Amino acid sequence: MSTKPMKVVLVDDDEDDRMFFSDALQEIELDTDLQEFNNGQELLNFLNRPEAELPQLIFLDLNMPVMDGFECLKNIRSNPELENLVVAIYSTSSSERDIEETFVNGANIYINKPNKFEELKKTIAQVVKRNWQYEENEMDKANFLFRI
């Protein structure tokens, strides 16, 4: 029912992974608008611009140079203006400690990067739809937690 495309951000230092993600997002035929960044610092620079139009959903890799995902997440959650942003950790790590640590630091979603294209499409679609449902139904974002 939403008419404007959902603004989605991907933060990942691996160019191949970014292309893989972007192709998958295009193929799932949901109305989205993707913006990409190389690392956490680039994302923060973008979010902190006064005229920045905040994204509705951020896919954030953990291991990145300059500023990693953990640090970036902590920065986002310590800024009251950004506290409602939905952050999906998008990482190859399946360590339970990493998963819990990111949730405790304010991540909403934890995704293990899928290797198969079809699986990635399914995962992204699931995350985008779920986020859309939360927005449409004004559900409490503070309790919005899930892992795939």
Add this chain to the structure above:
Amino acid sequence: MGTGLLPVPYAMKFRLDYIPKQVCQKVVSERLKEMRIAFSFNALGHLVVETEVSPALLTEINKALAPYGISLSETGKNDIVNDIKKAVEELVYSGDMRKFTTSVYLSKKLGYSYSYLSNLFSEETYTSIENFIILRKIEYAKRLIIAGDMSLTEIAFKLDYSSVAHLSGQFKKVTGLTPTAFLRILEKRNLKTKNL
């Protein structure tokens, strides 16, 4: 004294307390009766007119209601979807899920067949009514878990799960986390916020 120009020293002010839905329905009922139009109000408070309402008649009704700041508009698909969501939320949050079959409850409450509602909901949203109900139940379960006043067994019963295992299984399917892991994360998160 006694000129009538002085302010009355004992003038009293009253606050108006009223129930908008009741006032609105009373006014609409009176005007429609005057216009000899057969009608009723359904469980959601929508006006159901028992004959076909032509655009000219709708204009006429709206003209009669305009002085009271009331206007009628036809319910569209979005309204029905919103009504479904509202009814589901009411049902889930009432804690009375055990007493009703959801399809019968929605069908009675909204006055449409369940298959019509179900198709409309799927067409208009990214999900089915069944999935929306599950999502809402898990949201409510989260709130109850956080509130900490009820055991998982009590929560499972309240939300019409056959067992704690059933609730935990659905919770895990929706969130990827067990209820215990969810609570642990939230507690750690709150502790962190408090320590900042």
